[in-house]
Structure formats: structure tokens, C-alpha cells
Amino acid sequence: MSTEPDKGRRKALKLALGAAALAADSGLFLIAAPAQSRPAGAAASASQRWGLLIDVSRCADGCTRCVQACSAEHGWRIGGPPGQDPQWIRIVSATDPETGRNVRVPLMCQHCARPPCADVCPTTATFRRADGVVLVDRHRCIGCRYCVMACPFGVRFFLGDNVTDQAPHSPRGKGTAEGCTLCVHRIDEGRQPACVEACPGAMTFGDLNDPKSPIREALAGQGATRLRGNLALGQGVQYRGL
Amino acid sequence: MTAIAFDNLTASPRRLWPAVIALGAALLAGGLAVLVIETQGHHVTGMTNRVPWGLPHVVAYFLILSASGALNVAMVASVFRQKAYDPLAPFSALLAIALLAGGLSILVLDLGRPDRLTLTMQSPNPRSIFAWNVVLYTGFVAITAAYLVTLLDRRFARFFGVTSNAAFIWRFGLTTGTGLDLGILIAREELNSAIFAPMFISFSLTFGLAVFLLLLPAAAWLSGGAPDHALMQRLGRLLALFVGVSFYFAAVTHAFNLYAVPTRSLERFLLFEGGLYTTLFWIGQVLLGTITPLLLVYRGQPIAAAAAVALGALATLYLYVIVSQAYPQPVWPGLQVTSAWGDGEVASYVPSAAEFFLGLGGVAVALAALLAGCLLFRIVPIDLARAAAPRAALRAAA
Numbered sequence: 105m106s107t108e109p110d111k112g113r114r115k116a117l118k119l120a121l122g123a124a125a126l127a128a129d130s131g132l133f134l135i136a137a138p139a140q141s142r143p144a145g146a147a148a149s150a151s152q153r154w155g156l157l158i159d160v161s162r163c164a165d166g167c168t169r170c171v172q173a174c175s176a177e178h179g180w181r182i183g184g185p186p187g188q189d190p191q192w193i194r195i196v197s198a199t200d201p202e203t204g205r206n207v208r209v210p211l212m213c214q215h216c217a218r219p220p221c222a223d224v225c226p227t228t229a230t231f232r233r234a235d236g237v238v239l240v241d242r243h244r245c246i247g248c249r250y251c252v253m254a255c256p257f258g259v260r261f262f263l264g265d266n267v268t269d270q271a272p273h274s275p276r277g278k279g280t281a282e283g284c285t286l287c288v289h290r291i292d293e294g295r296q297p298a299c300v301e302a303c304p305g306a307m308t309f310g311d312l313n314d315p316k317s318p319i320r321e322a323l324a325g326q327g328a329t330r331l332r333g334n335l336a337l338g339q340g341v342q343y344r345g346l
Numbered sequence: 347m348t349a350i351a352f353d354n355l356t357a358s359p360r361r362l363w364p365a366v367i368a369l370g371a372a373l374l375a376g377g378l379a380v381l382v383i384e385t386q387g388h389h390v391t392g393m394t395n396r397v398p399w400g401l402p403h404v405v406a407y408f409l410i411l412s413a414s415g416a417l418n419v420a421m422v423a424s425v426f427r428q429k430a431y432d433p434l435a436p437f438s439a440l441l442a443i444a445l446l447a448g449g450l451s452i453l454v455l456d457l458g459r460p461d462r463l464t465l466t467m468q469s470p471n472p473r474s475i476f477a478w479n480v481v482l483y484t485g486f487v488a489i490t491a492a493y494l495v496t497l498l499d500r501r502f503a504r505f506f507g508v509t510s511n512a513a514f515i516w517r518f519g520l521t522t523g524t525g526l527d528l529g530i531l532i533a534r535e536e537l538n539s540a541i542f543a544p545m546f547i548s549f550s551l552t553f554g555l556a557v558f559l560l561l562l563p564a565a566a567w568l569s570g571g572a573p574d575h576a577l578m579q580r581l582g583r584l585l586a587l588f589v590g591v592s593f594y595f596a597a598v599t600h601a602f603n604l605y606a607v608p609t610r611s612l613e614r615f616l617l618f619e620g621g622l623y624t625t626l627f628w629i630g631q632v633l634l635g636t637i638t639p640l641l642l643v644y645r646g647q648p649i650a651a652a653a654a655v656a657l658g659a660l661a662t663l664y665l666y667v668i669v670s671q672a673y674p675q676p677v678w679p680g681l682q683v684t685s686a687w688g689d690g691e692v693a694s695y696v697p698s699a700a701e702f703f704l705g706l707g708g709v710a711v712a713l714a715a716l717l718a719g720c721l722l723f724r725i726v727p728i729d730l731a732r733a734a735a736p737r738a739a740l741r742a743a744a
Contacts, residue, residue, distance in 0.1 A: 186688040187396035188389065196689050198681040211689075220532060226476035227465040244465055247458015249398035250476050256533035257677055258689070261395045262458060264388030278387050279458025331677055335532055 152235040154215070154286055154340055155312040156297070157319050157328055161345035162306035163208040168195060170210050173302035177287065178274040179267070190261030192284045193299055198346070207345060210299070210307075213238060213259045213284035214331065217338030221251035221260055221281075230281065236312075236340045237286045245280035252281060256332050259283055286340075312340065350433050352498070353731035355720040357568035365568065369714045376707015379700040380455045388458065391701050396693035397671045402456045404663045405705035408553060409449030409712055410483070410524055411546060411659075414517040415554015417442035417490060419581070421517070424493070424510035430577070433727035434562070439494040439513075440719045441561060442554075443487055448712025450483055452704060475526050482520040489513050498724060521550045528666060535612050536603070536670040545595040552588040553659045556639075559585060559652035561713075565720055566730040573730060582648025586640050589655060593636045596662070612673050615692070616665065623669050630661025668695055 174193045175182050181189050193212040199205070215238045222230045222238065229244035230251050240251075252260045260283045267276050273289040276282055287297035291309075295301070300309040310319035328342035382390060393400040420438035423431035454460050470477040493509035496502045525546030528537045559581055566572050600617065603609040616623055635658015642651035672693040677683075683690035720726055 183686075185394075186686060187394045187693055190395060191687055194685055194687050194689075196678070196683050196685040196687075198678055198683045200680065201682055202680075211685075223471075223473045224476060224530070225471055226474045226480065227462075227469050228471045229465075244462070244469060245459065246462045246465060247460075248453075248476065249393075249458070250474075252395065252398040253671065254531055254533055256675060258396070258675060258687070262388065262398055264391075264393075264458070266387060277459075279384075281458075 148233045148235040148237075148292075150234045151313060153312040154236050154291060155310065155319050156215075156286070156300070156341045157308040157322055157344060158210055158341065159306050159308075159344045160207040160209050162304075163195075163210065164304070165208070167208075167304070169302040169304070170299035170307070171195060173298040174212075174284070177271065177298035178285075179269060179271045179276065189265075190263055190282055192259075192261070192282070209343065209346070211257065211259060212299070212341065213286075214257055214337070214339035214341045215284075215286060217340070219337070220254040220256060224250045224254040226250065233288070237288050237291075238283075239285055239288065240281050240283070242275060242277045242280045242282075245277075247279040247281070249281065256335055256337070351728040352433075352436060352724040352726060353728045354722065354724055355565060355569055355717075355726045355731050357721065358570055361568050361570075365717065369710050369717070372703075372706050372710035373714065375703040376455075376710060379703035379707060383456070383700050383704070384460070390698065392696045392698040393701070394693070394695070396688060397668065397695040399667055399671065400695060401664075401697040401701040402452050402704045402708070404660060404667050405708055406449045406452040406456075407524065407663050407667065408656075408659055409445045409452070409708060411521065411550040411663075412553040412557040413442045413445035413449060413550075414486070414521045414524075415550035415552065416445055416558050417513060417517050418551055418554055419558055420493070421510070421514050424497075424506070425514045430580075434577075436494060436497045436725045437562060437565070437720070437727075438558060439490050439497065440723075440725050441558060441716055442517075443490050443494070444712045444715035444719065445554075445557065446483060446487055447715050448708045448710075451711045452708035455707075456704060475523055475530055479520075479523045479527065482516070482523045486513075486516055486520050489516050517550075518547060521547045524550075528670070531670070533675060534670040535609050535676060536616075536666065536673065539599070541595070541599055545592075545599065548588065548592045548595050549659070549662070552585070552592045552655060555581065555585050555588055556652040556655035556659070559648055560656065561716065562730075563649055565716070565726060569726075569731055571730045578648050579646060582643045582646075582651060585648060585651060585655065586643040589636055589639050596631065608676070612669075615673060616669055620669070620692075623665060623672075626661045626665055631658050631665065634658040635662060671695075 171182065171191075171193050174180075178192060180192055182191070193210055196209045196211050198207050198209055215236055217232075217236065219230070219232055219238050222232050225231075226248065227244045227246055229241045229246070230238065231241065232238050247262065249262050252262055254260075260281055262281055263276055263278055266278050270276055274285070287295075287299075290297060296309050300307045308319045308322050310317035312319060314320060323342070326344060328344045329346055330337070330339045330342050391400065417438055419431055420435040420442070422428045423435040423438075454463055457463065466477055466480045470480070489509060489512050492505065493513045496506040496509050522543040525542035525544070526540075528534075529539050529542030531537045559578070562573050563578075600613060603613040604617070616627060618624060620627075634654050638654040639651035639658070642648070642654060672695055674690050674692065678690070724731075
């Protein structure tokens with residue numbers, strides 16, 4: 105286990121944190137890919153706020169494409185004992201006992217604007233990038249699991265096992281915390297998160313700060329809700345149809 | 347402080363060696379547990395992603411709370427100028443340091459990456475109560491050690507006032523931070539309240555005095571002595587007062603949680619429907635931790651009362667740490683949920699042997715540190731250090 109930080113990776117992450125100036129964007133709005141890319145090497149900027157809108161009324165019975173795609177993309181294992189292994193995204197079946205209505209809700213890191221996990225992290229390993237993505241610097245994480253305690257949604261995980269065959273774009277480390285990264289390696293290239301790409305139509309991803317983005321247009325139409333809205337965490341992930 | 351004779355603890359070999367062997371075995375078992383957990387990963391423990399904190403954290407919180415409370419006897423002597431307790435001040439301070447060392451050893455060795463502990467000082471997060479606790483804990487050890495030096499070495503006696511007052515203030519900061527570890531967790535219904543700060547101060551006074559009442563006679567027993575009976579009775583009555591105050595906090599918070607709609611189902615689970623947790627509350631926290639000690643103090647049995655308080659303390663902390671994780675979070679109000687993760691269900695938590703021995707190892711660290719300090723330094727008042735020493739050597743000014 106290396107204890108020396110990857111200086112290149114840390115520098116890139118620090119740039120993302122520290123950038124205050126507006127990043128020059130490409131000026132293009134890609135209709136096919138909702139993510140608006142920025143030039144390679146440009147720091148993440150608060151001018152963008154990545155968000156995810158999930159319309160649970162469109163989540164088909166038995167569909168687990170988002171879970172399968174995320175597992176394949178990041179190398180975490182599906183099907184372990186309940187509550188044991190990390191599950192970066194999971195499907196929660198929610199039934200209203202008064203009406204019998206059932207919906208299936210994909211649940212992942214909510215990428216809060218005011219993340220409790222980042223607040224409690226003693227080493228700043230957990231942090232919120234300027235564009236709203238909540239990440240973990242695996243070189244700083246000491247594995248105290250305080251963030252797992254602090255997460256209001258149960259979507260922070262501790263990797264308590266050795267990992268093999270790691271994806272180079274998504275390194276994981278035994279003894280550190282982890283969770284959904286909103287596929288930063290993809291969105292920084294102008295692509296969509298793996299779950300959104302795999303989803304047949306329930307998920308919309310995009311820049312919440314761009315009024316012309318599909319996610320903003322979708323939200324403008326009918327609105328959406330955030331889980332545990334009373335906590336006022338300002339999640340980037342919102343739901344419709346709950 | 348008037349001149350009081352202290353001495354190294356002169357332990358009877360036939361009593362000391364079994365204690366040393368037992369502590370050694372516990373330390374070894376703790377070390378092996380750490381080795382297994384760190385090489386195999388935490389999946390070998392009962393701690394899961396539903397219940398990431400477990401028995402080691404319960405024991406660690408018990409030791410840390412007891413640490414700040416164990417200093418209380420020294421504070422009564424040095425800050426509140428109750429000279430009858432002057433002979434016990436050094437032992438109290440050493441005990442506080444030893445207990446904190448034991449609790450910290452558990453927390454550090456339970457980390458997923460304990461090799462990175464220094465990062466908490468190199469890149470601390472000023473918003474994190476955990477990061478502040480690193481400062482509070484290390485500061486407590488440093489300040490209490492400085493205070494102890496002023497008690498033991500006349501050359502530094504002029505610093506007695508500032509160090510004793512600093513220790514008194516710092517210990518409240520430490521316990522406040524420990525309480526807020528849990529209290530700031532807005533995610534957890536059972537926690538999420540500033541009341542944890544004063545409640546944990548009350549708990550620390552209770553648990554710390556109980557541990558003091560157990561370990562002072564134990565140390566004296568090693569040399570064949572016994573603490574002054576009247577002093578023990580007085581401390582026993584003080585313990586009863588602390589038990590009452592702690593029960594007040596617990597009763598008010600549980601009653602409030604039962605009354606308030608958002609926390610009512612959780613509280614009903616804890617009080618009536620929680621199986622093991624319900625048993626721990628009524629038998630552990632209430633019967634053992636509250637009623638029994640009060641009865642035993644009334645009957646003039648402070649040591650037995652202290653033992654009951656210690657058991658009740660572990661039950662109390664187990665309920666706060668484990669139930670807050672095991673009970674499902676209110677993410678889906680009004681909905682019934684299921685998932686492969688166990689959403690909506692009470693999570694199962696069964697402590698593993700590795701966790702038990704890790705906790706036991708932390709207790710052994712504390713006891714070993716205390717024993718070593720008593721043997722190596724002149725900490726213990728002379729009539730306890732050596733059973734044959736004349737009682738007149740113990741001078742408590744009127």
C-alpha cells in the first residue's frame with residue numbers, strides 16, 4: 105500500500121478546488137450529449153453545476169441497467185450480503201401503503217451542495233468539487249468512516265476488502281471511503297455518467313447552471329423533489345414521481 | 347498543596363505478576379486483532395456499511411469519557427481546593443491520561459488506514475469535529491501531564507495554578523467535542539442534538555468517577571492496602587449524584603423522543619420493540635446503570651456501585667452508537683421500502699471476536715499505562731503504596 109500521494113492527481117484535484125475564475129468553455133451546446141465539456145486541463149468551475157434528474161415513473165420493473173453499468177464502469181461487486189459491500193447505486197422499491205403505488209428509485213450519492221460527509225471528514229479527503237461533484241481523495245482518506253455515519257442517505261461506503269482488477273479511471277483502495285463519483289472521468293471528457301448512458305430514459309444529466317440544458321428544461325416543466333428536503337442540503341440529484 | 351508523602355506502588359509479587367500476565371495476554375490479543383483487521387480488511391469484522399461503527403467505538407467512547415471524568419477528583423482537589431482529595435490528585439491525573447491513551451489506541455488502530463493518522467494534523471478540516479478532537483485529545487494529554495508534573499516535582503509547583511485551571515477547562519472542551527461527535531450527525535434521528543454535549547459531560551463525570559472508584563482500590567490491593575473508608579463513602583455519594591444527573595439527561599431525551607412525532611417510532615423501537623436493544627436499555631442502562639448503583643451506595647458499597655455503573659455505561663453507549671446506525675434512516679417518510687441493501691429494515695450487527703479483542707486491547711493499554719505509572723513514579727499516597735506505611739504519613743489539611 106503506497107502512502108505517497110500521487111502528486112499529479114492531487115494537483116489536478118487541487119486545481120479543481122481552488123479555481124475561482126470562470127473556466128473558458130467550448131461555447132458549444134451539444135444536443136446529443138447533455139454534458140457541456142470544457143477544454144482539457146481546465147479546472148472545474150462553479151460556473152457549472154452538474155445535476156441528475158431521475159423520473160422514477162419511468163423506471164421499468166426489473167430494470168437494473170444503471171446498477172449494472174456503474175458496477176462495470178467502476179469495478180464494485182453486485183450481489184454481496186445486504187449492507188456489506190459498497191453499492192454505489194442501488195434500486196430501492198418504495199410503496200405507498202395507502203394507495204399501493206410502487207416506484208423503483210435509483211439511489212446514489214446525492215452530491216449535496218452542503219455535504220455532511222465533507223463537513224465531518226477530518227482530513228479533507230472528502231470534498232466537493234467546484235462544479236458540485238462530491239469526491240474522495242483516496243490518498244488522504246484515513247478510513248475513519250465518519251462520513252459513512254454522517255451521510256443522510258446511506259450512499260457512502262467503506263471498502264473493507266482487498267480489490268483486484270481495478271479500473272484505471274476509478275481507483276479504489278482498501279480501507280478508504282468511496283461512493284458515486286458522477287463519473288467525473290466521463291463528464292470531464294464531455295460524456296455522460298455510465299448510469300445515464302445505460303438508462304433507457306428515466307435519467308437526465310446536465311448542467312444545472314445552463315438554462316438551455318435538457319435538465320433545466322425538464323425541471324422548468326414540472327419541477328422535482330430532493331430526498332430529505334428538510335435537511336436543506338441542496339442535492340444535485342433530484343427525483344420526479346416520488 | 348501541603349506536603350503529602352507519595353511513593354512508587356510497591357506491589358506484592360504474587361498479586362502483581364498475574365495482573366501483568368493478564369494485561370500482557372490482553373495486549374497480545376488486541377495486537378493480533380489489529381493485525382487481522384488491517385491485513386484482511388474490515389470485512390472480517392461485524393462492522394458493515396450499514397453499521398460502520400461498532401463495539402470498538404463503544405469501548406473507545408467509554409474510555410475517553412471516563413478519562414475526562416477521572417480527572418474530576420484531581421480537579422476537586424486542585425481547582426475547588428477540597429484538600430481532602432489532594433492525596434488522590436496525582437493518581438487521578440495519571441488515570442485520566444491512561445484512559446485517554448487506551449481509548450485513542452482503539453480509535454486509531456480501527457482506522458482503515460492508520461498509517462495516515464498524521465494527515466489529521468497535516469491537512470485538518472477546520473469544519474470537522476473529528477479533526478478538532480485530535481487537538482482536544484492530544485492537548486488533554488499534554489496539559490494533564492503538565493499538571494501532573496507540577497504535583498510531583500516541586501521545581502514546577504509555580505505552574506500548578508495555570509495547569510490545573512487549564513486542565514479543568516480543557517476537559518470540558520474535550521467532552522463537549524466528544525458529545526458533538528454524535529450530536530452533529532443530522533442524518534441520525536437518535537443523535538442530531540446539541541444535548542449530547544452537556545449529556546456527555548454528565549456521563550463523563552459518572553463513568554470517570556466509577557472507573558476511579560474501581561481502579562484506586564485495585565491499585566491499593568496490589569500493595570496490600572485499601573483506600574480510606576470514609577473517603578470512599580464520600581466519593582460513592584458523589585457517584586450517586588452523578589448517576590442521578592445522567593439519568594435526568596437520559597430520561598428527558600428519551601421522553602422527548604417518544605413525544606416528538608419524527609422520533610417516536612425510533613424511540614418505541616428502542617424502548618419496547620428492539621429485542622436486544624430494549625433489553626440493553628432496561629436491564630443495562632436503567633437497572634444496572636442507574637437503579638442498582640443508587641441502592642448500592644445507599645447500602646455503603648461504592649465499589650460494587652461503580653462496577654454496576656461501568657456495565658451500565660457500556661450498555662448506554664452501545665445503544666447510542668449502534669441503534670443510531672442500525673435503525674433505518676428517515677429517507678422515505680410514509681413509504682415502505684425494500685432493497686437488496688436492506689433499506690427500511692433494522693440492520694443486523696453482531697460484534698466479531700476481532701472487535702472484542704480490539705476493545706479489550708484498548709482497555710489493557712489503559713490499565714498497563716496506569717500500572718506502569720504507579721510503579722515507576724511516586725503517584726500513589728504512601729499509605730496505599732505500601733500497606734505497612736503509617737497512616738499518619740497521609741496529611742490532609744483541615
